[in-house]
Amino acid sequence: MSQPVPGGEKAAAAAAPTVVVAGGGTAGHIEPALALADAVKRLRPDARVVALGTERGLENRLVPARGYPLELIPPVPLPRKPTAELLRLPLKVRDAVRRTREVLDRVGADVVVGFGGYVALPAYLAARGRVPIVVHEANKHAGLANKVGARFAKKVAVAVPGTTLPGADVVGIPLRRSITALDRAALRVEAREHFGLDPDAPTLLVFGGSQGARSINTAVSGAAKEFADAGVGVLHAHGPKNTVAVREYPGRPAYVPVPYLERMDLAYATADMVLCRSGAMTVAEVSAVGLPSVFVPLPHGNGEQALNAEPAVDAGAALLVPDAELTPEKVAELVLPLVTDPERLAKMSAAAVALGHREADEVLAKLVLEAGGHGTSR
Structure with a gap:
């Protein structure tokens, strides 16, 4: 002081x-x-x-x-x-x-x-x-x-x-200016090397807030084989008090679990899309950097996270999945076709950028x- x-x-x-x-x-x-x-x-x-x-x-x-x-x-x-x-x-x-x-x-x-x-x-x-x-x-x-x-x-x-x-x-x-001025394409090679991700594979970023989210951890890690089979890399921040154990699949894109993301700019630069909670800051950041999103609102409180996600969903920049419906099967069914579709991702990205302040x-x-x-x- x-x-x-x-x-x-x-x-x-x-x-x-x-x-x-x-x-x-x-x-x-x-x-x-x-x-x-x-x-x-x-x-x-x-x-x-x-x-x-x-x-x-x-x-x-x-x-x-x-x-x-x-x-x-x-x-x-x-x-x-x-x-x-x-x-x-x-x-x-x-x-x-x-x-x-x-x-x-x-x-x-x-x-x-x-x-x-x-x-x-x-x-x-x-x-x-x-x-x-x-x-x-x-x-x-x-x-x-x-x-x-x-x-x-x-x-x-x-x-x-x-x-x-x-x-x-x-x-x-x-x-932060490190977010609003982020050039994801220019940083992609450095970012993926930093996290040990495949330089060319479609990549999903996953996080559930600073402490992680158990439901997101369980559902996404449970679909690890499906991601590997589809040739999709995953960067998954599971929270410092949680752990995520996934099997390695040699010759396929890595699934990289980390406790916490100190460099969100690099994390965003790795990704083609993101699956995450929809806190107000998170929605603002992923919109600013132009990331297509699957939002899983926190099921507690007064429903504000679902409200936060509404503009992005209405604009076509994001999808919303209720927490109770998030399962490994839902992740495989919804996320895999999207993260491997460059044309649809490009349209969602443009819609996300248009939302930002x-x-x-x-x-x-x-x-x-x-x-x-x-x-x-x-």
Whole structure:
């Protein structure tokens, strides 16, 4: 955590904006916040970006790795809807708001940007009436934190049309430039060599989120022989706590299981199509890089993953398979004819690219800087 500077950090750099991003907890909250941070720094190299997080979130690994300071505040677990459960947390909320307010004062925050979740709520409450607030909502159904923050935000940005947040600008989801600028064809040879994949075979990328997905692991690995027989390679991220055992078939394209994909750009570059969950970030990324997709929405929650997949499915860029219907037989029946059909893959890829908001990071960054009373340097 950063230390106080005599006279205040803002006094040391009067014209330089300080942007505080609140997107801790899951990668779906953290990655858009970091993509925004990168865009802010491109537009205003003199800007300072500080991230809020908690001791238990992925931000403790992801934020420092991207070179941004991380300030830790107490977590405030949130119900998905306004319930009596929230009323039982007044002391935790009050403590988190007090600690967050101390951070905002110390770093001299000019604007607070929240991406939802249990880090965003105390950020919104601490900034209310003191620091301009910008809310970004990635899902069609906004979570409780963003519903609260939108009530007193200066600007509200959303990823897709049709959310219930008032006065929202549709900007898409901020993505890393390593994704939005990815040339899959140019990187293909390097990417397949990196993962030990056949350089020429049709290749399927499989993942189920940062922790993996058991149903996806079982169904896809269960069709390993069918992939081998069809001459299809597979790169399968099964999650760090899971394992996938598949038989090797000499002379046929490799089935490569890995716990986690550190280089998503290379993973995307290996693939002709992808089978994965349909979190908002995932749908945005695979659309941006033009990958035909088979989405298997998470069967829990409020159905938001199925909603995330709808635009891609409607546009002809993706297929949707309910989790309960995903079996090795379904994978072989649905995926094999598709991944080995270059003409259909090309049409789906073009449809995917047309869905993307590749400039969402800079569009949101400009909105944030303006909300904080600062322009851009270009």
